Amino acid sequence: MLYTECFQNNDYFYDLDSRFHLMIIETCPNIYIHRSYRLIHAQDTRLRYMTGNVSNNRLEETFREHLAIIVPCLQGNWEKAAEKMVLHIEESKKSAFHLIFENSADSIHLQKIPPAFL
DSSP states (O other), X not given: OXXXXXXXXXXXXXXXXXXXXXXXXXXXXXXXXXXXXXXXXXXXXXXXXXXXXXXHHHHHHHHHHHHHHHHHHHHTOHHHHHHHHHHHHHHHHHHHHHHHHHXXXXXXXXXXXXXXXX
């Protein structure tokens, strides 16, 4: 599948995204991190269904963030990889909150419009 095709098929992207995260988690022997990840993954999946798919810009940014994590890992630079991972988590959190509040505002706005005008 070509790079641009994965942005046209969000299910494919989400599968890659989940596998990437799981690959990182499975390298850690800490069971508490495994449990936390399962909870986060469940919430992330729920959020995707509640808000719809994210923008292609966010998908592209996520791929770049993943690459920024992988490169220092391959170089054995764990501190830099950790910094990049924190940045990825912060950006993902911002995006999730944006989606939640954007959809909430849309829902409130649509509820105020009489059905005859929709």
